[in-house]
Each structure stands twice: as structure tokens, then as C-alpha cells.
Amino acid sequence: MDGIQKARELLARARSIVALTGAGISAESGIPTFRGPGGMWRQWRPEDLATPAAFARDPRLVWEWYDWRRGLIARATPNAGHRALVDLENGREKFTLVTQNVDGLHDLAGSRNTVKLHGDIWRMRCTECRAEWTDRRVPLPELPPRCRCGAMARPAIVWFGESLPDGAMEQAEQAACRADVLLVIGTSAVVYPAAGLVPYAVESGAQVIEINTEPSLPGGEVAYALKGPAGEILPRLLG
Ligand code: BV8
Ligand code: ZN
Numbered sequence: 001m002d003g004i005q006k007a008r009e010l011l012a013r014a015r016s017i018v019a020l021t022g023a024g025i026s027a028e029s030g031i032p033t034f035r036g037p038g039g040m041w042r043q044w045r046p047e048d049l050a051t052p053a054a055f056a057r058d059p060r061l062v063w064e065w066y067d068w069r070r071g072l073i074a075r076a077t078p079n080a081g082h083r084a085l086v087d088l089e090n091g092r093e094k095f096t097l098v099t100q101n102v103d104g105l106h107d108l109a110g111s112r113n114t115v116k117l118h119g120d121i122w123r124m125r126c127t128e129c130r131a132e133w134t135d136r137r138v139p140l141p142e143l144p145p146r147c148r149c150g151a152m153a154r155p156a157i158v159w160f161g162e163s164l165p166d167g168a169m170e171q172a173e174q175a176a177c178r179a180d181v182l183l184v185i186g187t188s189a190v191v192y193p194a195a196g197l198v199p200y201a202v203e204s205g206a207q208v209i210e211i212n213t214e215p216s217l218p219g220g221e222v223a224y225a226l227k228g229p230a231g232e233i234l235p236r237l238l239g
Contacts, residue, residue: 026076096115183209
């Protein structure tokens with residue numbers, strides 16, 4: 001019996017399921033991952049731009065990167081992987097989706113019980129008065145965009161060196177410590193504290209199923225490593 005069949009049986013017995021997703025689940029929607037091909041923008045890596053220092057040094061450059069990504073994401077649609085997670089959520093009482101992604105494709109697909117660890121590319125926050133709002137215009141009429149109070153706006157996204165939104169990690173950990181199965185989908189699991197959810201769930205008794213074109217979690221943590229694109233594996237695993 002292949003890994004998918006055994007993983008299906010594990011899921012059939014599970015009462016509570018958590019899914020942790022990363023950029024890989026949006027790859028088949030045409031959005032480049034961070035550390036794979038296409039993750040670069042001009043000569044920059046995400047780690048060079050997704051930081052408060054980069055924004056302080058050159059807010060216009062950082063906003064050009066986000067405006068470019070917003071344009072890409074605006075043209076993207078959820079894929080079969082996103083939709084398979086919605087079907088899973090609809091069929092289960094206890095399901096929590098924890099995502100590192102900021103592209104909003106899980107929302108668009110119809111996921112409801114979602115914890116966004118790193119924010120939302122469609123949300124903006126004022127650098128002065130802390131107001132926060134949604135702005136879906138692509139491209140943005142002026143860079144950097146401004147708040148109603150006149151001050152410069154920033155993306156409401158968690159940059160490197162910044163703490164996660166209040167309560168997000170706690171919410172994710174609460175779900176993970178009760179999970180029978182943790183699905184780890186399309187993430188290199190190198191960014192913390194998000195990646196810490198995996199050992200945390202394992203220590204709490206969860207079994208891990210990894211879905212990745214290049215499975216990367218340590219063997220000891222994973223019950224089943226399903227190698228392949230999420231858009232192909234998830235419908236077979238969850239359907
Ligand atoms: C913080 C928003 C402290 C930006 C992002 C230990 C503990 C705590 C912190 C740290 C720590 N060690 C290091 C740190 C610092 C840092 C960190 O983790 N650095 C890493 C690089 C070592 N962490 C932080 O700075 C965090 N903040 O800790 O604050 C603090 C505490 C209190 C008070 C003040 C401060 C904040 C981290 C958040 C950074 N922001 N994103 C933006 O998007 O613009 S992270 C960024 O990486 C994205 O959000 C992304 O989601 C995330 C993870 O990347 P992945 O999603 O995994 O994507 P990647 O490209 O890496 O991998 C894609 C995978 O998909 C691959 O495995 C590939 O094989 C696979 N794949 C490809 N195609 C497919 C596929 N799989 C399936 N199907 C396919 N078709
Ligand atoms: Zn303001």
C-alpha cells in the first residue's frame with residue numbers, strides 16, 4: 001500500500017487535524033516561492049527586503065517589491081490544493097488552517113478557520129497613527145502609499161525581526177497541541193517561530209504528514225512524507 005493510502009487511513013482515524021502551509025501551496029497558482037526559482041526580485045532576496053531596516057532605508061524600493069507581488073497575486077487563483085483543504089474543513093469538526101502565506105489565496109478558496117502567522121498582503125498599516133485598512137488596488141497609484149492622516153503606510157506584514165500578530169502563534173499552538181494529525185504543506189520550515197509548530201505538535205502526540213515537492217522535515221518527525229506538488233497530492237490525500 002503506498003504512502004498516500006496509509007496517510008489516508010491515518011486521517012480517517014484522526015479527530016482533530018491542523019494544516020500548516022507555506023509558499024509551496026501557492027506555487028501552482030503562479031506565485032513564486034521564497035527560496036525556490038523565481039524567489040528573487042531584481043537582485044534582491046526576500047530576506048533583504050522583508051525587514052524594518054530595508055523599509056527605513058528605502059521604503060519606495062520595498063513598496064515596489066510589494067506592489068509587484070500584489071500585481072502577481074491579484075492575477076492568481078486558488079488551485080486544487082487550496083480547494084482540497086476547504087473540502088477537508090467542511091467535512092471535519094476540528095480543523096485549523098495555519099498559514100505563513102500572505103497572499104490570501106486560502107481566503108479566496110473559502111477556508112474559514114485560518115490563522116495567518118505573517119499577515120496579509122492586502123492590508124496596510126500607518127507608520128504613525130497605527131490605523132490599519134485593506135487596499136486591493138493594483139498597481140498602487142503612489143508609492144509609498146499614504147494613510148488618511150498623511151503619514152506613510154507600510155504593508156501589514158510580519159517582517160524578519162518583527163513579532164507575529166498578537167495571539168496568532170498561541171492560537172496555532174493551541175490547535176497543534178490537540179491535533180491528531182498535522183499536515184505540513186509546501187514549506188521549507190526554516191522560518192521561526194512558525195516552523196517550531198512541527199516539533200511542538202509532534203511532542204504533543206500528533207502524527208505529521210508532509211506534502212512537498214522536496215520533502216525537507218527531519219525523518220524522525222514525519223509519519224508520511226508525500227513527494228509531489230500540493231495541487232496533485234492533496235486532492236488524492238483528502239478527496
Ligand atoms: C521573530 C512575510 C522575534 C514577508 C515572512 C528562532 C525563534 C524566533 C525567531 C528566529 C529564530 N531563528 C531565527 C529567527 C529569526 C527569523 C527567522 O526565522 N529567520 C530564518 C530565515 C532563519 N524569524 C523572524 O524574524 C520572525 N520574527 O522571530 O521575531 C521577535 C520576538 C519578540 C519581539 C520582537 C521580535 C518573523 C518571521 C516572519 C518573516 N516574514 N514573510 C513577506 O511575505 O513579504 S517569512 C517568509 O518565509 C514567508 O512568509 C514564507 O511563508 C516563509 C516561509 O517560507 P516558505 O513558505 O516555507 O517558502 P519557501 O520558499 O522557503 O519554501 C517553499 C517550499 O515549498 C519548499 O520546501 C518547496 O520544496 C516547496 N514547494 C515548491 N513548490 C511546491 C512545493 N510544495 C508543494 N507543492 C508545490 N507545488
Ligand atoms: Zn495614519
